[in-house]
Amino acid sequence: MSQIDVHGLAKHYRVHRKAAGFMGSVRSFFQRQYQNVKAVDDIGFQIEEGEVVGFLGPNGAGKTTTLKVLSGLLHPTAGRARILGFTPHERQSSFLKQITLVMGQKNQLNWDLPAMESFIVNQAIYDIPVDAFRQTLAELTELLDLDPLVDKQVRKLSLGERMKCELAAALLHRPRVLFLDEPTIGLDVVMQTRIRQFVAEYNRRYGATVILTSHYMADVTALCKRVLVIDHGKLIYDGDLRAMIARLAPYKVLKLILRSPVTCEALSPYGQVVDCNGLRAVIRVPRETATRAAAQLLGAVDVDDVTIEEPPVEAIVSELFDRGQVDDAPTQREGAGNAP
Amino acid sequence: MLHKYWVLLKVNWSLLLEYRAGMIIWVLANTLPLVMLAVWISIADAGPVGNYGAAEFTAYYLALLLVRQMTSVWVAWELDYDIRLGELSPKLLRPIDPIHNHLALHLADKIFRLFTVVPLILLAAAVVPGVAYPTDPVTVALFLVSTACALAIRFMMQYSVGLLSFWITQSLAINEMLYAGMVMFGGVIAPLELFPPGAARLAAVLPFRYMLSLPVELLLGRLAGPERLAALGIQILWLGVFIAIYRLLWRIGLKHYSAVGA
Known part of the structure; x- marks a missing residue:
């Protein structure tokens, strides 16, 4: 059986609605109106040990709710969820x-104490043997560069420093399954990269399974081979990230820098010209012919530099949410995971 | 489990020392028994009230102050905060029931008070003329057991009230109501002995006496031998009742919490 096994999972809330203003309050006092919200609506997937899976979806899509169900909150x-053979709740x-x-x-x-105090409490309540605790702490200290941080009061740390300590506290017991809900939120780019590298390294070193949600596409593209896309509580894609990109965006982007000015019309035979101002141009070309088009362009116009790029994932994903589905893509698992 | 308590106790102790200024203010703010003492002494000026003259009132209220210091509980506020703001969620993901950390914090607080305010009260009892407490081991032992039970009852009652935050936003108002009940029927306003017979009988069955007054009555030797055990029995009964209420509320509350969103 898979390490994480989810079938027909649904989570509905009854939300109390109230009209604004005084009369709204009075009316709602006597007669409450409820609305049923389907935060998660019949989703299913399997995740194998050691996979890193990205959970994508706009705000309110049901990502956090799903993570809370999976972690037992x-x-x-x-429906049902089985994780490591347990029923989470x-x-x-x-x-x-x-x-x-x-x-x-x-x-x-604990906000008012140094992180080290919280680490020691975790050692006790997770029954971590002293040797294992020392070793894990030493490794985490090295990976996250914690040395200068652990003896300072948590409230005096910066957001990024605090996140590093939070991660360490959450991993001292060497969990086999990690649920990361927006772990890089609010962090600067350098710190985001550090956290990302750390998660990748942790997964590699311990073979832990990671499910990650993030608003930063870079987190997902850097870490996850497989993505689950969820919108309005429904799973609309489950599979390989690159395959999804290829299907949704069957083109690559050629960026040209030219030595002498060229008209847009002169470039249009090669693909769809997105931008062109004489000395710079951006052209969308079909995936299969991208290299050929680039070679032809090198011969035809006076090119100083040319790059062939993947389209930005943000654009693809927001397009996906607008459409609400991936064309002819089954919502079952496709493409192998990145299990070791 | 003992090791876990030891670690939780240590970390909560450092937390209390972190807040030491605030702690001292909280400890000193606990002065209602002293106010009532002043009131009753001025009344007793005109002649004793029942069995109570100025010295008896002083002995009574100093003991009451001591018991109150050793049984102070604020866990309802902590639970209200945790539940309404969703701070309970991370605590539920740890493999230990959150009640243990709350209890450890309260125990650390009692150790703090034992070393700060209790010596002051004992000193006051020693220097005020006419105030003397029995020192025979049975009385002292009964007093200590009963004080521990009083702390446990208050803790379990407030914990239960705090858990009401799963359903209502005003659990602290209920807590205030129960506090008023304790002031009235727990022996703060007046020693329960001085109540008219009907009110005294009511006080004997309500839980409030067993949260504050009973240890004081035992220490002052106001109860005859068999009465003492009967009263302790009722105290333990109330403790059992509140533990049962807590267990029930925790079980169904958690289900509710995790059904409506955390």
């Missing part, structure tokens, strides 16, 4: 000792 309304301690959930916007560290 929420009871599903319907039973919250058995042998289950909790093998998973972790890092929420970029919530802390588990």
Whole structure:
């Protein structure tokens, strides 16, 4: 059986609605109006040990709700989830000792004490043997460069420094399954890259399974071979990230820098001209003919520099959400995962 | 589990020392028994009230102050905060029930008070003329057991009230109501002995006496032998009731919390 096995999972909320203003309050006091919100609506997938899977979707798509169901914080309304053979919402301690959930916007560290104090508490409550604790802490300290941070009060750390300590606290018990909900939110680019490299290294070193949500596409493209795309609570794509890009964006982008000016019309036979101002041009060309087009252009016009790029993933994904589906893509798993 | 408690106790101790200024203010703010003492002494000026003259009132209220310091509980506020702001979620993901950390914090606080305010109260009891407490081991032991039970009852009751935040946003108002009940029927306003018979009988069955007044009555030797055990029995009964309520609320509350969103 897969390490994570989800079937027909649904989570519906009953949300209390109230009209604005005083009369709205009065009316709602006597007669509450409820609305059923389908945060997660019949989704299913399997994830194997050691995979790194990206969870994509716009705000309110149901990503965090799904992670909360998988980590055991929420009871599903319907369907079932099995993780490491456990039913998450039973919250058995042998289950909790093998998973972790890092929420970029919530802390588990004690704000008023140095992070080290929280680490020591975790050692005790997760029953981590002293030797294993020392070794893991040494490795995390090296990977995350924690040395100068752990003895400072958490509230005096910067956001990025705090996130590093949060990650360390969440990983001291060496969980086999990591749920990362926006782990890089609010961090600068350098720190985002550090966290990303760390997650990749942790996955490589310990073979841990990682499910990650992020608003930063770069997190997903750097870490995940496979993505699950969720929108309005429904799974609209499950499969290889590159395959999705290839299907949604069957073109590459040629960027040209020219030595002498050329008209847009002169470039149009090679592909769809997106931008052209004489000395610079951006052309979309079909994937299969991208290299040939580039070679022809080198011969035909006075080119100083040419690059062939993948289209930006942000654009593809937002296009996907607008359309609400991937054409002729089954929502089943396709493309192999990146299990070692 | 003992090792876990030891670690939780240590970390909460460092937390208390981190807030030491605030702690001292909280400890000193606990002065209602002293206010009532002043009131009753001025009344007793005109002649004793029941069995109570100025010295008896002083002995009573100093003991009450001591018990209050050793049984102070604020866990309802912590739970209200955790539940309403979703801070409970990360705590639920740890393989230990959150109640243990709350309890460890309260125990660390009691150790803090034992070394700061308790000596002050004992000193006051020693220097005020006419105030003397029995020192026979049975009385002292009963007093200590009963004080520990009083702390446990207050903790479990407030924990249960705090858990109501799963359903309502005003659980702290209920907590205030229960506090008022304790001031009234727990022996703060007046020693329960001085209540009219009907009110005294009511106080004997309500939980409030067992959260504050009973240890004081035991220390002052106001109860006859068999009465003492009967009262302790009722105290333990109330503790059992609140533990049962807590367990029930925790079980169904958690289901509710995880059904509506965390």
